[in-house]
Amino acid sequence: MKYLDEFGDPDRARRLVAEIHAATTRPWSVMEVCGGQTHAILRHGIDQLLPAEIELVHGPGCPVCVTPLEMIDRALLIAARPEVTFCSFGDMLRVPGSAGDLFTVKAAGGDVRVVYSPLDAVAIAEAEPDREVVFFGVGFETTAPANAMAVVQAHDRGLANFSVLASHVLVPPAIEALMASGTSRVDGFLAAGHVCTVMGTHQYAPLAARYRVPIVVTGFEPLDVLDGIRRCVVQLEAGRAEVENAYPRAVTAEGNQPAQEVLASVFEVCDRPWRGIGTIPASGWRLRAEYADHDAERRFDVGAFVVEEPAACRAGEVLQGLIKPDECEAFGATCTPRTPLGATMVSSEGACAAYFRYRRSGSPAALRGG
Amino acid sequence: MCLGIPGKILAIRDDRGTPMATADFGGVTKDVCLAYVPEAEVGDYTIVHAGFAITRLDEAAALETLAMMDELGVIDEELGGESEGSAP
Ligand code: SF4
Numbered sequence: 001m002k003y004l005d006e007f008g009d010p011d012r013a014r015r016l017v018a019e020i021h022a023a024t025t026r027p028w029s030v031m032e033v034c035g036g037q038t039h040a041i042l043r044h045g046i047d048q049l050l051p052a053e054i055e056l057v058h059g060p061g062c063p064v065c066v067t068p069l070e071m072i073d074r075a076l077l078i079a080a081r082p083e084v085t086f087c088s089f090g091d092m093l094r095v096p097g098s099a100g101d102l103f104t105v106k107a108a109g110g111d112v113r114v115v116y117s118p119l120d121a122v123a124i125a126e127a128e129p130d131r132e133v134v135f136f137g138v139g140f141e142t143t144a145p146a147n148a149m150a151v152v153q154a155h156d157r158g159l160a161n162f163s164v165l166a167s168h169v170l171v172p173p174a175i176e177a178l179m180a181s182g183t184s185r186v187d188g189f190l191a192a193g194h195v196c197t198v199m200g201t202h203q204y205a206p207l208a209a210r211y212r213v214p215i216v217v218t219g220f221e222p223l224d225v226l227d228g229i230r231r232c233v234v235q236l237e238a239g240r241a242e243v244e245n246a247y248p249r250a251v252t253a254e255g256n257q258p259a260q261e262v263l264a265s266v267f268e269v270c271d272r273p274w275r276g277i278g279t280i281p282a283s284g285w286r287l288r289a290e291y292a293d294h295d296a297e298r299r300f301d302v303g304a305f306v307v308e309e310p311a312a313c314r315a316g317e318v319l320q321g322l323i324k325p326d327e328c329e330a331f332g333a334t335c336t337p338r339t340p341l342g343a344t345m346v347s348s349e350g351a352c353a354a355y356f357r358y359r360r361s362g363s364p365a366a367l368r369g370g
Numbered sequence: 371m372c373l374g375i376p377g378k379i380l381a382i383r384d385d386r387g388t389p390m391a392t393a394d395f396g397g398v399t400k401d402v403c404l405a406y407v408p409e410a411e412v413g414d415y416t417i418v419h420a421g422f423a424i425t426r427l428d429e430a431a432a433l434e435t436l437a438m439m440d441e442l443g444v445i446d447e448e449l450g451g452e453s454e455g456s457a458p
Contacts, residue, residue, distance in 0.1 A: 089420070117421020119403060139420070142374070146420035149405055153388065194374045197417065197425045220374075221438055249431045250417055256424055259406040 009223060016226040017049050023233050027053040029185045030232050031178075031321055033171060034192035035062030035349025036220045042354040044222040046229075054233065057185065057321035058354075060174055060277060061192055063139040064091045064347035065319060068273040070307050071167040072097040072343075075136055077302040078165065079105045079112050084300075085128065087121035088136040090114045094346045098308045118150035118164070125154060125162035134296045137164040142194045144168050144285060145259040148266040151287065151294050165296040166287050169272055171195050172203045173283035178320065179211040186321065188214040188232040190225070193247040198263075200255025204243045212241045219247040266291060275343060276309075276316025315342035318351050325355040332356060374417045374424070375439060376432035377402055379410055393418065396436045 032038055038058045041047055047056045060066055076097045079086035086102070093102040093114065106112040111131070115121050118135050125133035137147035147164060154162035171192060178184045191204060196217045204215045214235035218228030228246045235242060245251055263285070272284025287295040313335070314328045325331050325344070335341040337353055344350035377393030382404065384390070389404040393416070400421070404410050407423040415432035416423035427435075 116400065117403070119401075119421055142424070143420050145406055145424065146403070146422040149388075149403065149422065157386075194417065194419065194424065197374075221435060250425050250427060256406050258408065259424065262405075 012223060013226060016223070016230050020054070020226070020230045020233055021051050023230065023237055024051045024053050025237060027055070028187045028233060028236050029055045029057050030188045030190060030229060031057040031059045031186040032190040032218070032225070032228075033059040033061040033175065034190075034195070034220075035065070035347065035351070035354075037190060037192070037218065037225055038062075038351050039349060039354045040220055040222050040225050042358040045358075046222060046225055049226075050229065054229070056229075058318070058324075058351040059178075059189075059321060060274060060319040061140065061171065062319075062344065062347050062349040062351070063143065063169060064095055065315065065343040065350045066169055066274040066277065067092070067095065067138045067167050067343070068275050069098065069309055070273065071138075071165070072101075073305055073307055074297070074302055075165055076100060076102065076105055077305065078134055078296060078300045079110050080108070081132070081300070083132045085111045085113060085124060085131040085133045086136065087113050087115045087118075087124065087133060089116075089138070091347050091349075092136055092138065094340065095343045096310070096340055096346070098306065118147050119153065122150050122153050122157075122159065122162060125159045126157065129161055131161060133162050134300075135162070135164045137166040137168065140169055140171060140192070140195050141199045141263075142192075142197070144263055144267065145198060145256070148262045151266050151291050152262060154294055155291060160293065163294045163296040163299050164287065166267070166285065167272070168267065168285035169274065170269075170283050170285065172207060173280050174274070175204075175207055175215075177277075177280045177283070179207070179213065184321075186213065188236050189216070190218040190228045190232065191215050193217055193219040193224070193251055196245075196247070196251045196255065198256050198259050200260075201243055201245055201251065201253050208241050208243050214241050214244065216244045216246050217251055219250065274319070276313075276319050278316075310341045313342035315344040315352070318342075318344050325352040326359065328352070374419045376415050376427050376435050377418045377423075378432070379404075379412050379414050379416065382410075382412055391423070393423075396440050 121135040208215045216228045216232045267285035268288050270284045270286045273279045312330045317323045340346045344352040377395045379391045381392045391402045393402040403422045415427045
């Protein structure tokens with residue numbers, strides 16, 4: 001149990017692991033929705049500490065991975081325009097589009113800049129009024145409040161040269177789609193803590209009831225993840241299916257009210273294609289018509305373009321928990337973080353990248369020569 | 371993008387009606403918008419996503435998280451920017 005020493009509080013980790021073992025009598029599949037939790041699980045070998053009956057299924061909660069290819073291609077076309085300064089979180093730069101990525105655009109002379117906060121992009125728009133500043137607004141409910149405020153600020157300051165290419169995704173409709181598909185093997189969910197910090201936990205109760213699945217709101221540290229798994233297993237063994245908050249230090253039932261108000265004023269719900277998964281109804285946010293002037297999708301006519309996903313990539317199956325990354329032929333061979341075929345190999349939250357980073361040695365895929 | 375780092379608020383100022391803070395993330399100082407946690411005060415710890423505080427966090431929990439993140443070397447990754455993409 002060498003891993004336990006890395007847990008900050010090894011005794012607590014040991015107790016949690018023992019409790020999970022003691023509670024488990026039957027096989028259960030538990031999906032961690034969030035990519036941050038996937039990385040914690042792989043990094044600390046949490047899956048290997050669990051009873052053989054418990055399978056952890058990695059979910060679609062990596063915003064970089066599920067941003068639709070069509071949106072990436074649109075971003076590349078906008079970023080390549082000479083009048084545009086294209087601002088993005090660093091994670092998005094290597095995400096492969098149909099042809100190339102934002103790095104390619106930058107290398108070809110495009111003005112692509114990495115920002116830490118969308119407000120940095122607003123500041124650029126203010127300082128450089130001759131540039132068309134576009135911010136690539138991706139992410140789940142956690143990142144959306146930041147992007148919403150950038151739109152509000154640009155609007156209030158009359159920055160006509162600032163727009164957002166908005167492609168937000170929402171967690172509850174994704175859980176709904178997975179369960180409604182009928183093919184899901186998932187018995188219980190770990191829900192992403194910080195999404196609930198913003199949105200609260202009330203959206204999950206109807207899902208837990210309708211699909212008879214426990215949903216445990218969990219943090220990102222290894223002990224949080226272990227505790228989340230423990231509570232999920234205890235519920236499953238008892239035949240309960242409730243929403244449980246295992247992350248009360250950062251999550252309340254009602255969530256962050258000021259953030260929810262701004263979100264509601266800036267965004268409206270839309271159908272959204274998820275890369276590799278397909279369109280999920282009412283699973284995204286786009287800018288409301290009131291902010292059309294700041295909507296890059298409406299501002300920049302990029303014409304028709306062909307969207308083409310590399311055939312070898314099985315990221316869609318990975319994102320739905322149908323296969324593990326190392327079951328993909330390309331994993332570690334033709335597909336590595338340096339030469340990613342799919343977005344799940346790029347992102348610091350992607351499952352393929354997590355397997356590559358923490359699971360490669362000794363795995364058959366590594367022997368194939370990655 | 372999603373982990374969120376605890377930052378300690380060092381100073382608070384008003385930027386044209388928006389409360390902004392300078393916050394310390396295990397030795398790195400960054401600007402943080404407090405619009406969504408307006409009750410935050412100097413000395414408080416907050417969880418920060420994309421430059422926005424989304425909730426307060428008690429000090430013990432924050433320090434534990436920071437120590438963990440520091441050990442794992444993910445603070446730079448989450449603060450983004452400098453490295454242009456977090457793939458190693
Ligand atoms: S290993 Fe690469 S090619 Fe295979 S599913 Fe993951 S990203 Fe796609």
